Structures are given as C-alpha cells and as structure tokens.
Amino acid sequence: MNPYTIFADIIAGAAPSSKVYEDDEVLAFMDIRPVTPGHVLVVPKVPAPSLADLDPALGGKLFQVGQRIAAALRGSEVAADGVNFFLADGVTAGQEVFHVHLHVIPRRPGDGFGLRARPTSPARADLDYLAGSIRGALT
Numbered sequence: 581m582n583p584y585t586i587f588a589d590i591i592a593g594a595a596p597s598s599k600v601y602e603d604d605e606v607l608a609f610m611d612i613r614p615v616t617p618g619h620v621l622v623v624p625k626v627p628a629p630s631l632a633d634l635d636p637a638l639g640g641k642l643f644q645v646g647q648r649i650a651a652a653l654r655g656s657e658v659a660a661d662g663v664n665f666f667l668a669d670g671v672t673a674g675q676e677v678f679h680v681h682l683h684v685i686p687r688r689p690g691d692g693f694g695l696r697a698r699p700t701s702p703a704r705a706d707l708d709y710l711a712g713s714i715r716g717a718l719t
Contacts, residue, residue, distance in 0.1 A: 587679040591625050600652075605638060606645050611683070615693045618658035618686040622646050629678040631669045642682045653686040660686030664693070 589595035591607055600620050601608035611619040622645050628634040643665070650663040666683040668675040685693065 585627070585677050585679040587623050587677060587681065588627060591623070600649060601645055603645075606641055608645055608649055608684075616686055616688070616691045618653050618656070618660065620649050620653070620684040622649065622682040622684060624680060628680045630675075631667075631680060634680050639680075642680070646682050646684050649684045653684070658686050659688075661689060662687035 586595060590597045590609060597607075598610040599607065600610065601622075605625055606622060607625055608620050608622045611621050622642050624634060624638050624642060626635075626638070628638075631639065646665055650660075650665075653660040653663055664683075664685040664687060666685060667680070669680075687693065
C-alpha cells in the first residue's frame, strides 16, 4: 500500500488546511467535506494506515484531543448540542483515506446526519459464543 495520503501533505504544511489544534503528535483541522458545519478531523502526525498500525497511546491521544474539540464545538459559534465521534478502519468500514483519522462531528437537531442501521436481537447463546471468540483473539 502506498503510504502517501493527502494528510501527509497537510501535516507537512505542503497542502492547505484550516487548523483547529496542533501539538508534537496530533493535528486537528476542518474537514473539507463536512457532514455538518464544524466537522473536524483529528490525525496522528505519524502515518498509520489502520488502527493495527497505530500506537495505542497515540490512539488514546486522538480521543483526548477529540474530547477537547467536542467541548470547543459546544462553546464556539458552532453551538453543537451533541457530538459524534466516527473512525472508519478498513474499506468495508468506509475508510477512504488510509491514515487513521477521527471525525469529530457536531450535531444539532434536524441536521440530517445519523447512523442508519438495523439492529438485530440475537440469542444470548450466540452473544456468549461470539464474546468467547473475541476474548480468545485478544491475546
């Protein structure tokens, strides 16, 4: 997989961005294709195509910065009533840019954004079976 993404240029300052936050490890900037006004992306400065490639401590930092941005979205002119975090990991999950990034999406009543899913009601035995399988894979 080609490690280059547009995020590499944004991090290097070679592509324009509207920065919201920056430190030595993380950069946050406005999404150029927002689903709601104020939609922010939080990215690690090191390339990590997927969550499996991301240092867990840095993954935690993405969410810490996301929390701060969520509070700022509520206190800014965006005046968000709520916030969704979204992180797509893999093509099937909807990942389009292969550099881990956390979407911080401000929400307001009637904004038109939402998850469209059809929850199921599996039997407890099926849930227990899958829980065991996942527990086994945690090692």
